[in-house]
Amino acid sequence: xxxxxxxxxxxxxxxxxxxxxxxxxxxxxxxxxxxxxxxxxxxxxxxxxxxxxxxxxxxxxxxxxxxxxxxxxxxxxxxxxxxxxxxxxxxxxxxxxxxxxxxxxxxxxxxxxxxxxxxxxxxxxxxxxxxxxxxxxxxxxxxxxxxxxxxxxxxxxxxxxxxxxxxxxxxxxxxxxxxxxxxxxxxxxxxxxxxxxxxxxxxxxxxxxxxxxxxxxxxxxxxxxxxxxxxxxxxxxxxxxxxxxxxxxxxxxxxxxxxxxxxxxxxxxxxxxxxxxxxxxxxxxxxxxxxxxxx
Amino acid sequence: xxxxxxxxxxxxxxxxxxxxxxxxxxxxxxxxxxxxxxxxxxxxxxxxxxxxxxxxxxxxxxxxxxxxxxxxxxxxxxxxxxxxxxxxxxxxxxxxxxxxxxxxxxxxxxxxxxxxxxxxxxxxxxxxxxxxxxxxxxxxxxxxxxxxxxxxxxxxxxxxxxxxxxxxxxxxxxxxxxxxxxxxxxxxxxxxxxxxxxxxxxxxxxxxxxxxxxxxxxxxxxxxxxxxxxxxxxxxxxxxxxxxxxxxxxxxxxxx
Ligand SMILES: C[S@@+](CC[C@H](N)C(=O)[O-])C[C@H]1O[C@@H](n2cnc3c(N)ncnc32)[C@H](O)[C@@H]1O
Numbered sequence: 001x002x003x004x005x006x007x008x009x010x011x012x013x014x015x016x017x018x019x020x021x022x023x024x025x026x027x028x029x030x031x032x033x034x035x036x037x038x039x040x041x042x043x044x045x046x047x048x049x050x051x052x053x054x055x056x057x058x059x060x061x062x063x064x065x066x067x068x069x070x071x072x073x074x075x076x077x078x079x080x081x082x083x084x085x086x087x088x089x090x091x092x093x094x095x096x097x098x099x100x101x102x103x104x105x106x107x108x109x110x111x112x113x114x115x116x117x118x119x120x121x122x123x124x125x126x127x128x129x130x131x132x133x134x135x136x137x138x139x140x141x142x143x144x145x146x147x148x149x150x151x152x153x154x155x156x157x158x159x160x161x162x163x164x165x166x167x168x169x170x171x172x173x174x175x176x177x178x179x180x181x182x183x184x185x186x187x188x189x190x191x192x193x194x195x196x197x198x199x200x201x202x203x204x205x206x207x208x209x210x211x212x213x214x215x216x217x218x219x220x221x222x223x224x225x226x227x228x229x230x231x232x233x234x235x236x237x238x239x240x241x242x243x244x245x246x247x248x249x250x251x252x253x254x255x256x257x258x259x260x261x262x263x264x265x266x267x268x269x270x271x272x273x274x275x276x277x278x279x280x281x282x283x284x285x286x287x288x289x290x291x292x293x294x295x
Numbered sequence: 296x297x298x299x300x301x302x303x304x305x306x307x308x309x310x311x312x313x314x315x316x317x318x319x320x321x322x323x324x325x326x327x328x329x330x331x332x333x334x335x336x337x338x339x340x341x342x343x344x345x346x347x348x349x350x351x352x353x354x355x356x357x358x359x360x361x362x363x364x365x366x367x368x369x370x371x372x373x374x375x376x377x378x379x380x381x382x383x384x385x386x387x388x389x390x391x392x393x394x395x396x397x398x399x400x401x402x403x404x405x406x407x408x409x410x411x412x413x414x415x416x417x418x419x420x421x422x423x424x425x426x427x428x429x430x431x432x433x434x435x436x437x438x439x440x441x442x443x444x445x446x447x448x449x450x451x452x453x454x455x456x457x458x459x460x461x462x463x464x465x466x467x468x469x470x471x472x473x474x475x476x477x478x479x480x481x482x483x484x485x486x487x488x489x490x491x492x493x494x495x496x497x498x499x500x501x502x503x504x505x506x507x508x509x510x511x512x513x514x515x516x517x518x519x520x521x522x523x524x525x526x527x528x529x530x531x532x533x534x535x536x537x538x539x540x541x542x543x544x545x546x547x548x549x550x551x
Contacts, residue, residue: 092368095372123347125341125343126343126344126347127344175341176340179340179341180340200304200330200333200334200337203304203334203501204304204334205305206305206500206501207303207304207305207306207499208305208306212500213306213500220501237499238501245330246330249329249330249333251329251333264440264462265440265441
């Protein structure tokens with residue numbers, strides 16, 4: 001069975017970072033689910049006992065290979081947890097998954113939902129075998145309608161994925177639409193993509209140019225200057241260690257795919273026994289040899 | 296379609312591999328470098344990284360199976376799928392071979408397109424011609440798990456030495472103690488003073504390759520990371536095979 005893995009390493013937006021929900025997030029969970037204002041369009045606020053049960057059940061579910069994936073939204077500058085977002089009801093048959101988000105009251109109105117969901121949906125389309133991401137919300141929840149509209153979602157025309165509640169409005173975004181708009185730098189895309197493109201273009205040029213492939217440091221610096229690569233990136237690019245440039249581009253520092261694993265022998269090899277005299281050959285009951293055809 | 300994208304960004308991708316990437320419906324990427332992955336992502340609107348399937352503590356064999364499952368799910372959905380692997384897709388790589396095997400068994404057309412491997416880079420960067428003395432390639436752990444015969448008269452290339460001896464296939468790297476086992480195994484065939492090259496081809500064209508020569512006896516303490524390959528030059532002169540030579544001389548005479 002395929003386990004659905006969304007690595008949190010890739011889940012950073014300009015101001016936010018997403019990390020997987022963990023046992024230490026009980027307080028955040030309570031802040032969200034027990035608060036009447038936050039729960040206004042979701043359901044009744046939960047009592048303390050209900051919060052406890054729901055928190056444990058959610059954590060348990062996230063540990064299953066195909067369970068929902070909940071992420072805590074963390075403000076980068078002060079490392080404060082400001083909300084939760086999720087990808088769930090991942091269906092390989094329907095090739096879709098549901099997304100959702102909740103922010104603590106003080107974090108609303110700052111564009112965080114847009115940023116966090118941008119990064120999450122991006123990662124979901126990269127990592128999961130799905131073509132559609134959908135969201136459901138009450139029609140009266142105009143903030144949700146605006147949010148998903150701004151993210152490129154549109155109302156699903158009669159399509160009801162499994163798990164969609166009857167009275168709720170379902171909006172969807174499909175992979176090609178998402179891809180097309182996520183090339184626009186202003187929305188939810190990790191910073192790396194905006195500054196990254198001219199660095200990648202430069203690296204590709206150096207890689208394929210006979211004049212540059214083995215150029216000196218000075219020559220490379222000149223080309224970078226001409227291509228208007230920021231000074232901080234120029235020096236990072238020329239350092240033999242990768243940490244600086246990987247950090248600036250927001251890519252995984254040590255990303256490495258080993259593709260092969262040698263299998264262990266099934267049984268331990270037989271121990272060498274002192275050489276014995278070969279067993280006496282008894283004439284085997286061999287099938288009679290074919291008589292060669294007479295020429 | 297499984298294609299190799301080579302090792303160095305911009306230098307090694309063949310026009311054919313690029314065309315397969317651009318023309319497919321879905322592209323899966325298993326590459327060695329985050330920047331290379333960014334570069335690949337720009338070639339097609341639907342590039343899906345297989346990197347997220349790896350996890351510390353998770354068996355790599357499980358990861359490889361999941362890679363194959365993901366790729367085949369799209370093939371079965373009727374899409375043209377291209378899987379882009381770094382280096383050569385068929386060199387020390389389980390998933391591409393397996394995916395092609397299963398796809399063909401299920402009646403789909405599947406093909407592997409070769410790419411420039413770390414092996415090709417090392418011949419160029421280290422100035423080695425495998426034809427000169429012969430060249431043996433082993434997956435480093437296999438050398439420990441099985442009884443293999445090393446010929447110290449030929450070159451020896453050891454792959455995946457950075458994760459040597461990880462029987463559970465779940466670690467990102469293994470440490471000195473594991474490498475000491477390798478040193479002990481190699482010491483059966485080479486003197487401890489014999490030099491081993493730690494080699495890493497450059498993935499970015501602005502960098503130089505890593506070429507570090509170190510005595511075999513000091514290898515356990517050296518920094519060997521997953522992308523590094525070990526190369527050992529011959530330690531013994533070639534010994535003439537007088538019996539065969541005599542036979543050949545005789546043959547030459549009779550055919551004269
Ligand atoms: C799973 S194999 C994949 C090889 C790849 N398919 C190829 O064709 O080069 C991984 C091993 O390849 C070697 N390798 C990968 N990248 C390398 C590089 N940049 N320089 C040298 N060796 C490399 C290392 O031995 C590493 O452990």
